[in-house]
Amino acid sequence: GAGVSQSPRYKVAKRGQDVALRCDPISGHVSLFWYQQALGQGPEFLTYFQNEAQLDKSGLPSDRFFAERPEGSVSTLKIQRTQQEDSAVYLCASSQRYYGYTFGSGTRLTVV
Amino acid sequence: TQLLEQSPQFLSIQEGENLTVYCNSSSVFSSLQWYRQEPGEGPVLLVTVVTGGEVKKLKRLTFQFGDARKDSSLHITAAQTGDTGLYLCAGADRDDKIIFGKGTRLHILP
Numbered sequence: 160g161a162g163v164s165q166s167p168r169y170k171v172a173k174r175g176q177d178v179a180l181r182c183d184p185i186s187g188h189v190s191l192f193w194y195q196q197a198l199g200q201g202p203e204f205l206t207y208f209q210n211e212a213q214l215d216k217s218g219l220p221s222d223r224f225f226a227e228r229p230e231g232s233v234s235t236l237k238i239q240r241t242q243q244e245d246s247a248v249y250l251c252a253s254s255q256r257y258y259g260y261t262f263g264s265g266t267r268l269t270v271v
Numbered sequence: 272t273q274l275l276e277q278s279p280q281f282l283s284i285q286e287g288e289n290l291t292v293y294c295n296s297s298s299v300f301s302s303l304q305w306y307r308q309e310p311g312e313g314p315v316l317l318v319t320v321v322t323g324g325e326v327k328k329l330k331r332l333t334f335q336f337g338d339a340r341k342d343s344s345l346h347i348t349a350a351q352t353g354d355t356g357l358y359l360c361a362g363a364d365r366d367d368k369i370i371f372g373k374g375t376r377l378h379i380l381p
Binding site: 163190192194199200201202203204207214215250252254259260261262263264265 | 277304306311312313314315316319359366367368369370371372373374376
């Protein structure tokens, strides 16, 4: 597609529920990134893939967060046993290396 | 840990005025990028600067990368209400991973 597509756009989860957020990057982009953005803040790095390899997951806040990109294109960010502090916008971006990122519109997760 | 400090955090000025936003770090970056983000949307890339001392212009916006590749500035000439938004600087390391500053929320008054 022409841009990075994220789904769902909005997700309301009950505390303790598992959620899965999907990212469809620009075709051919090798690098894929996940960021978490709290209200009024800049995006915080979560994890990074080059093709199917997860090269850096240092930003994942806990072992409840898991990301995968099994075929080197679509990626899924999974959050298990959601908690209120997980409420944020989750942004996905893809990159053709050194030319800047293209971001999706994000998934706004609200945990109630 | 690499950190990017942006200043000011908030800026409210009259239409027609000039302004400068700063992005500073103690770390050296391979490149530095500026993004603009509207409510409910992801950040949109404005410019990437790669070479120390580089200056890029985008209409009324002028971006500069510091000689040591640790800092950058964004200057807007004759601000317009359409410039209102969140401006984010982001530094990239050699692995193309970027870290963001906290952003500057700019509000241009008519």
